[in-house]
Amino acid sequence: MTTAHAEAANGTLPHEPEKATLEGRNKVLAFWLFLGGEAVLFGTLFATFLALRNQTNEGPSANELFHLPLVAAATFLLLVSSLTSVFAIQAMHRGRVTMLRNWLLVTVLLGLCFLVLEIYEFSVYIRHEEFGMTTSAFSSAFYTLVGFHGAHVAFGILWISVLIGQLMHKGLTVVTAPKIYVSAMYWHFIDVVWVFIFTVVYLLGKVG
Amino acid sequence: MATKQHSPDSPVKHRHRPEGPQRHIVVFVFSIVLTLIAFAAVAAGGVNPTFAVILLLVMAVLQVILQMGFWMHLKDKGHMMPIIFMLGGFFIAGTCIIMSLYWVWWD
Numbered sequence: 001m002t003t004a005h006a007e008a009a010n011g012t013l014p015h016e017p018e019k020a021t022l023e024g025r026n027k028v029l030a031f032w033l034f035l036g037g038e039a040v041l042f043g044t045l046f047a048t049f050l051a052l053r054n055q056t057n058e059g060p061s062a063n064e065l066f067h068l069p070l071v072a073a074a075t076f077l078l079l080v081s082s083l084t085s086v087f088a089i090q091a092m093h094r095g096r097v098t099m100l101r102n103w104l105l106v107t108v109l110l111g112l113c114f115l116v117l118e119i120y121e122f123s124v125y126i127r128h129e130e131f132g133m134t135t136s137a138f139s140s141a142f143y144t145l146v147g148f149h150g151a152h153v154a155f156g157i158l159w160i161s162v163l164i165g166q167l168m169h170k171g172l173t174v175v176t177a178p179k180i181y182v183s184a185m186y187w188h189f190i191d192v193v194w195v196f197i198f199t200v201v202y203l204l205g206k207v208g
Numbered sequence: 209m210a211t212k213q214h215s216p217d218s219p220v221k222h223r224h225r226p227e228g229p230q231r232h233i234v235v236f237v238f239s240i241v242l243t244l245i246a247f248a249a250v251a252a253g254g255v256n257p258t259f260a261v262i263l264l265l266v267m268a269v270l271q272v273i274l275q276m277g278f279w280m281h282l283k284d285k286g287h288m289m290p291i292i293f294m295l296g297g298f299f300i301a302g303t304c305i306i307m308s309l310y311w312v313w314w315d
Contacts, residue, residue, distance in 0.1 A: 029290070032289065032293045033293050035297070036296055039294065039297030039298055039301050040297050040304075043297070043298075043300060043302065043304045047307070047308040047309075050305060051308040051309065051311065051312045068247060068251055072247055079240065080236075082275065082279060083232065083236045083279075086229075086232045087229060090227070090229060185280055188275060188276070188279050188280045195243075195271050195272055195275075196268055199246060199264050199265065203247065203250045203264050207255075207257050207260045207261065208257060
């Protein structure tokens, strides 16, 4: 970690590099508008799911299907990854590029673990529970909502991985910093959506 | 490397001092506790369903407010427009959810 110190000594970067330029500030503001739109998108998927959650068409119901330990593990993975992306941004604000890269790598890795767990969950449902996309209105709504969230996680993993490459290639500048900051906002939002998913889909599914 | 994160902050408030990890860890612990309460209420079983629904939704909303406030910095100064964007999004999302539930329940 001797390199981290040398990078911190490079004091040319402003304190909050993501807000140092007008372009950076605009990116952050516009990304909030995008997240507002994402909230609407997931809202419609939640609305569909809530309307159709009891239409099981003689297929498995939520109560028969879901196993809480698996959901708890997925929740824990995503929550920890949200915390590590906070640490990444804090490292960025201190100008420690190596530490920033390492926290981003940990975040991506935890996201990958979450994705693997979700793919395993879906594959169990499809192969052993005969719960496919077309089994029932409930199954279609379930796979669309949870799958859409999983797709967001997959996109986030790709995005942050590319940013790690760019960070190594171009270094931490007022151009790369807003990109990293915005990707961390995205990742937090993914975790926020998951809070509603584990509550509304899994826990309320168990309650009935 | 992780130990470096725990260096104690000096009590002197400096305007441009980077914030420490402490309160983010506090938010993390609160999130874990809220999640545990929700999972425990369901795993224990025998909880009145109406009460369980209210409890679960309150736990979720509390956790979301905590994470958006601290981790996404919505509680900080200069976040009026982001808050308006997010509240606008949640308002439309909530309208969609209430409408579709209305269609299903009071058909």
